Amino acid sequence: MKKVTVGIIGAGRIGQLHADNILGSQLYNLKALSDIQVEHLKGTHYENLVPVITTNPQDIFTDPEIDAVFICSSTDTHAEYIKAAARAGKHIFCEKPISFNIEETRKALEVVKEAGVKFQVGFNRRYDKHFRKVRETVQAGVIGTPHVIKVCSRDPEAPPEAYVQRSGGMFIDMTIHDFDMVRYLSGSNVTEVSVAAANLVDPMFGVNGDIDTAIITLKFENGALAVIDNSRQAVYGYDQRIEVFGDKGVVSAENETQTNIRISTKESIASDHPKYFFLDRYKDAYVEEINDFAKAILEDGPLVCTGEDGYQAELLAVAARVSWKEARTVSLAELSSVPV
Amino acid sequence: MKKVTVGIIGAGRIGQLHADNILGSQLYNLKALSDIQVEHLKGTHYENLVPVITTNPQDIFTDPEIDAVFICSSTDTHAEYIKAAARAGKHIFCEKPISFNIEETRKALEVVKEAGVKFQVGFNRRYDKHFRKVRETVQAGVIGTPHVIKVCSRDPEAPPEAYVQRSGGMFIDMTIHDFDMVRYLSGSNVTEVSVAAANLVDPMFGVNGDIDTAIITLKFENGALAVIDNSRQAVYGYDQRIEVFGDKGVVSAENETQTNIRISTKESIASDHPKYFFLDRYKDAYVEEINDFAKAILEDGPLVCTGEDGYQAELLAVAARVSWKEARTVSLAELSSVPV
Amino acid sequence: MKKVTVGIIGAGRIGQLHADNILGSQLYNLKALSDIQVEHLKGTHYENLVPVITTNPQDIFTDPEIDAVFICSSTDTHAEYIKAAARAGKHIFCEKPISFNIEETRKALEVVKEAGVKFQVGFNRRYDKHFRKVRETVQAGVIGTPHVIKVCSRDPEAPPEAYVQRSGGMFIDMTIHDFDMVRYLSGSNVTEVSVAAANLVDPMFGVNGDIDTAIITLKFENGALAVIDNSRQAVYGYDQRIEVFGDKGVVSAENETQTNIRISTKESIASDHPKYFFLDRYKDAYVEEINDFAKAILEDGPLVCTGEDGYQAELLAVAARVSWKEARTVSLAELSSVPV
Amino acid sequence: MKKVTVGIIGAGRIGQLHADNILGSQLYNLKALSDIQVEHLKGTHYENLVPVITTNPQDIFTDPEIDAVFICSSTDTHAEYIKAAARAGKHIFCEKPISFNIEETRKALEVVKEAGVKFQVGFNRRYDKHFRKVRETVQAGVIGTPHVIKVCSRDPEAPPEAYVQRSGGMFIDMTIHDFDMVRYLSGSNVTEVSVAAANLVDPMFGVNGDIDTAIITLKFENGALAVIDNSRQAVYGYDQRIEVFGDKGVVSAENETQTNIRISTKESIASDHPKYFFLDRYKDAYVEEINDFAKAILEDGPLVCTGEDGYQAELLAVAARVSWKEARTVSLAELSSVPV
Structure with missing residues (x-):
């Protein structure tokens, strides 16, 4: 071969x-x-x-x-x-x-x-088996026309200050995966972005002109709405959940846990923690994405995750930044004239 | 007695x-x-x-x-x-x-x-045992300082047109419970409201100047953020979930299901539907709220759900309406001068 | 009326x-x-x-x-x-x-x-909404022909010694509910009973000639098997689960929890405890059973839970006792000659 | 290296x-x-x-x-x-x-x-991360002294007749994994075995002198009890669950599902199927077991799964066969004289 x-x-x-x-x-x-x-x-x-x-x-x-x-x-x-x-x-x-x-x-x-x-951008979450099946379920029409897409995306711990300083800000560093995810799930482009953001996890983010907590609302060309909620620190582990709600039902993906065990005692009924971070949670997705890239090259086939997808997600990160800085809803249409 | x-x-x-x-x-x-x-x-x-x-x-x-x-x-x-x-x-x-x-x-x-x-307003959900325990957990400091509060609130089916016409609109008719819930859970007052709303479920809502789908973002005096997502129609049953995320963890309440049975066949792994609507889901809460009212009267004690709580929730419904109509974030501070 | x-x-x-x-x-x-x-x-x-x-x-x-x-x-x-x-x-x-x-x-x-x-015996668990729906699912043929029925039944705490002394022993006092449950779920009569029992929870049971832990295996006329596991003490709360496995699938009922909340922190992912004991877990079932009795009288209708059901469950308790005492499998056919 | x-x-x-x-x-x-x-x-x-x-x-x-x-x-x-x-x-x-x-x-x-x-026997399930954590939890004393161990082990589909004919029978072919599991979880040796078995899945098993469904009860030297339930055919997928119940609590491991998605529609609330069979469910365990064997050789360390473990599990399979054939409880002590 x-x-x-x-x-x-x-x-x-x-x-x-x-x-x-x-x-x-x-x-x-x-x-x-x-x-x-x-x-x-x-x-x-x-x-x-x-x-x-x-x-x-x-x-x-x-x-x-x-x-x-x-x-x-x-x-x-x-x-x-x-x-x-x-x-x-x-x-x-x-x-x-x-x-x-x-x-x-x-x-x-x-x-x-x-x-x-060929050009593929590393949105590895498109290869997560749970998220992929959510998308397939949506595309198969099982939940009808999507009305509301929800992405909850929280890192387990804040990155070090040096990382934050050259990260480009939370929206382009972290939320960019979520921007891609709502596009992946909706199959439609975004028309408007509105952000409520805060510096609640660690003052260090604010000192560096960044935020660590945000709720981002989006509107799509096809009329659907989406909401992303982000935090730089979920002390219980990597929190990565999605939900697509439509006129025929809802499909969601819950966190992957470290094991499926449950311990019941007088004190507590405890299940296991979510996998701790992206290297663990998306381990298989990283393998899938490179194999898919190889196949696209070897068979001259289409890509799941194109340069256009990378560009659109960046546009959303820019829009989110403007929305936050100017405290207003930002139309994607106006972005061509925004100095970025 | x-x-x-x-x-x-x-x-x-x-x-x-x-x-x-x-x-x-x-x-x-x-x-x-x-x-x-x-x-x-x-x-x-x-x-x-x-x-x-x-x-x-x-x-x-x-x-x-x-x-x-x-x-x-x-x-x-x-x-x-x-x-x-x-x-x-x-x-x-x-x-x-x-x-x-x-x-x-x-x-x-x-x-x-x-x-x-004594004056009590009928925010029965404050007496739901799940939501009450979420609040108690937050107040006990178990999840630390709240950063993000999430309320998902979807009715199982749209009300008839005649009801919609005299309902005052979705925000004051339906979302008002959720506005109260975020106040109940946060223990803080709201400073800003921002709405993305749509008419996706049934054109009838739009014809009557109303919406049926919304994502509502709120900021609180204490810095926390909240997001409510509403739909007038969740075909799988009444969807009533909440989550409070803080710097020490997260507490959530899932839907109550009709039974705890699970059926696994070649075709599907099926659990039971959520209880269908408020009369079923909040049956016990309705009993609790009137007994609590009686006790407040008989023992001259404090109320869980006051006129002020009713007033504040109405203010949020007004703010949401303005945010939707004027497509902008609304500060609660400006509302005293808004003709309502 | x-x-x-x-x-x-x-x-x-x-x-x-x-x-x-x-x-x-x-x-x-x-x-x-x-x-x-x-x-x-x-x-x-x-x-x-x-x-x-x-x-x-x-x-x-x-x-x-x-x-x-x-x-x-x-x-x-x-x-x-x-x-x-x-x-x-x-x-x-x-x-x-x-x-x-x-x-x-x-x-x-x-x-x-x-x-x-009319004569009704108080097997209240037949009126538990979860168990009833399991039975209805079985009777509707959803899981095909039942092969294995499993009942896990554990009390939250051991009864006082005085109670044990006049209880008639665990099989007739506690397991009798489970004997009825396997008959209720299988729709068939038992032909053989085999017991492994032990005194592990508290020596007091042994002192009084009783056991506190048992695994009871049953064979039915229709060829199905069943297994009951009992303990007099489950420190995490009342444990009441059932499962019916057949050639087309499996249906099960999980415990009812006190609330549906989940708390995730660095230390643990905790859900709520099962309802603590029968007065709480079967509260609604006790209401249902007496209303059903009234209706059978008022409308001269059939009973869900007859004297025959009470008699058959007692027979199984006797068989279990003989199986335990004589360390052998007991055929129901031989019981007519057993002095009880 | x-x-x-x-x-x-x-x-x-x-x-x-x-x-x-x-x-x-x-x-x-x-x-x-x-x-x-x-x-x-x-x-x-x-x-x-x-x-x-x-x-x-x-x-x-x-x-x-x-x-x-x-x-x-x-x-x-x-x-x-x-x-x-x-x-x-x-x-x-x-x-x-x-x-x-x-x-x-x-x-x-x-x-x-x-x-x-060095000699290692291929009981791969000891390397399943869920089961291993159950054992670790038991050994750490979290659930106290084990009283009852439960293993549910069902294959997704019956093997072909040719396989059955040279399999040695269900107990030594399939249940042997479960016999090892109860030993692994209990940390004690078995003293007695009692079997209720049946031919319910396919007459082919009976024709070949085998059974396809069984409930196996075991007693341990330390006083604990165990029960295994087996079926050769669970149409909903590979069913592999365990539970250890003790005087301080219970620990269990649920099935691994193909994905964590849930789909809620008017018709059903559906989650995903269990992984279909052992190659999928125990994929990582197979890797772990050989790496562990290599380390034991390279570092001259102890083995997790010895020849003695293989021998003891075989003894239990023999005892189960005798119990089934002779319809009685079999003491492990008598097996030295049984021609096998």
Whole structure:
């Protein structure tokens, strides 16, 4: 069977996650790994298993054996690498968000389009088996026409301040997954965004011009409404629930728990905690998304998660930021003129 | 044991519900029942069990044996009857909403205050055992400081058009319970209301200038946020869920189901439906609320659900209406000058 | 509407429970209450509400106004009162077990048959809405032919020693409800009983020749199997679950909890405890069973829970006792010759 | 890191399952695969990845590079291969049951003991994360002293007749996992076994001298009781639940479902089915068990699942068979003299 030969740019947490999944997949060869520094890879299994380890991403772009590039570096470098990879004729898997600047994202995607390469953005939750089945249920018409979509998305603990400072803000860093999820579930585009946000978890967020708690209401072209509620800290574990309500019923997905055990004593009736964070909860989804990308390349098939999806989610993050800053409902129509 | 002797004004569905609960309670004597017409009571058990059945509510206000009046007539008559009852020195239990006009409500409550009588508004959900335990859990500090309160409130089926036309609109007719619930759960007052509303269930609502679907976001004085989502029609049954999320955890109440059975076959894994509507779901709460009212009278104790609570919930309904009509966030501070 | 006029024999816990339900029912008049001593009824609401309070049950048997007798006295007196009531032409509601002696039970039921009066035994769990719906599901063929019936039945705490000493043993005191439940669910008679029993909860049971923990396996005429597991002490609350498994699926009923709330914190994910004991869990079932008895009398209709049902459950308790004592499987066929 | 070099005997369904997990593990090299015929491996990935594919298991026993042998051939060959592997100084992982004959098993284990090699039997359910956490909870004393252990174990569909004919009967083929589970959970040995069994699913079982439905009651040395209920066919999916009840509480593990979604419509409230069968439900457990075996070899540590565990479970299967055939309770003490 033909395999996809891959180079990965960025060997941090998410880059290594993809590297390990690629190494474990029958659909891929992992040829190269690049990072701005590679000392932390010394003595790891990557030394044995990856032929090229480099600090120069050009080694990847110029390698004729490499079919596809995974861009897992810091967000501010994405646009540049996307354009370089596309011009080199490589298929591209890019982590979210595509960039911090909606114009930059648009330009990078134009280069991708011209090059005619495949481009997938890393909205891994589309590959979560629970969420996927919710979408399939909606698309099968089981709950009728969607009226209200609800996404509850809470991280188990706040990231460190250094992370917050270069995250681009909660909307583009964290909520972007939820923006994509409501689009994925609704099958419609958003027309309006309205935000109520607060700094309740840790003053550090406010000090850095960010918020940590939000309720985001959206309207869709097809008339449906959606609401996302976010918090940077759910002390009981990663809280990831969705619900689509329609004129024939409602479909929802509950949290995955660590085990299905229940302990009943005089003191309490206790079940197990949700899986603690995204590496645990979305472990299988990360595998699915890269295998799906490989199949799209090998069979020249369609992508589940396109550059357009990445762009639209970014637009929503921008709209949410404006809504929060200006304390008003923001129409997506006005965003073309907003400096981002 | 001393009992509270009662006259009920209004012998429709809710009036009869209270009448039956009063007849079944050891804390009450039901002395009189009045309605604008009383033919429908002919041949019922009320004829045997209620000494006075009348079309004239004055018969209740002037009866020296009667300690308390239950006002269960149509909303547009509430204010007048409240004032008459208060001036007659009767304690008052009034169904929600107090009136359709916030100024009228204020004036009626001023008369109540002058008269020094007890006044309870019929927010029966405060007596639901699940919701009450959620509140107790919050107040005990178990989930820490509340950050986000969520109320999902969906009726099983849309009311008839004639009802919609005199309902005052969804916010004051249906959402008013949810407005009270977020106040009950948060223990704080609202500062801002923002609404996304739609007419998705039945065009009839739109024809009558009303909506049937809404997401309502609220901010509280203490910094917390809340979101209510409403629909006039959940085909699977009455959907009544709440959640309070804080810095130490989250507490929620799920729907009550008709039974706890589960049927697993090749085709499906099925559990039972939620109880179908408020008469079923809140059956016990209706009993609790009148017994609590009687105890407050007999022991001269405090009320769980005051005129002020009724007034504040009405204010929120007004704010929601303005937010919807003017497509903007409404500050509660501005409402004193809003003609309602 | 015609009502059933009732006399109750025995004014202990269960007698008062029935008295209160009868007082609250539109289908009954409570005419008389008898007990071997009546001092404990002084100053209670019964003094006002029950015309005759007596230490002589003959006052009930001889009262021509009384239609039906509720026998709630100690088990050793049941047979005598059943016969007296039947001969006086009164319909009979008798608490479980009918007697401690299977021959005595048979003879009492013969007198009932001759007298042609209605006779209902107090297997209240047949009126639990969850269990009833399980039975209806089975009877509707939804799970096909039943193969295995499972009943888990555990009391929240052990009864006092004095109670144990006159209880007749766990099988006839406690398991008798479960014996009836498997018959109710299977719609078939038992052919064999096999018991594994132990004294694990409290040595007091063993000292009194009793056990507190058991697993009881049964075979039915229709080929199905059943298993009951009992404990006298489940510290987390009353544990009452059933399951019927067949060739097309399985139907089960879970415990009723005190509320539907869930509390998630760093330490635990906690839901609420089961309702604590039978007075709470089967509160509605006790009301249903007496109303059903009244209807059977007023409409001369069939009974859900007959003398035969009481007799068969007692037979199973006897068989279980023999199986335990003789450490062998007991065939129901051999029981006619067993001295009990 | 040092790895364990492995040869696998038997390349059927379970042999291939272990082969794939071994290939995916960092702890193993897969050197050889043997089967009585190897045509079915032509063109598979094993051709590329496994150096030796052979019809002669001696090639494995005599290969000095091979550290451990996985015995996945038909049960009637296990004892012979165990002895050969042990004498060759190979560590042994053997699928369940060790053999169909308890004496043969004992003799094979004696050879293992003399050889001083590691021996693990494939009771994969000990590695299921839910069941393991139940055991850990019991061992931590959370539910106090165990009184009653319950195992519900039902296959989703009956195996084909050819399988049944060489399965050794339900007790040694299927229930053996449950016998091990009750030992694993109780931490005590069984003293008595009593069986109620039936042929309800398909007459084919009866024709072949087997049963398809059973309730098995066990007594333990420490006084606890256990009950296993089995069926060869649960049409709603693989039903695998356990419960340990003690004097301080109860701990249970529910089924794993395919997804956590719930669909509520007018017709039904539906959740997802259990995972369909053991390859899906115990997928992770199969990985865990081989990694644990490798660690025990590499670190010369203790085994979770020993030859003794395999032997004891077989003894229980024999006792169950005798109990069923002779319709009586069987004491484990008498089994030494039973010809098996």
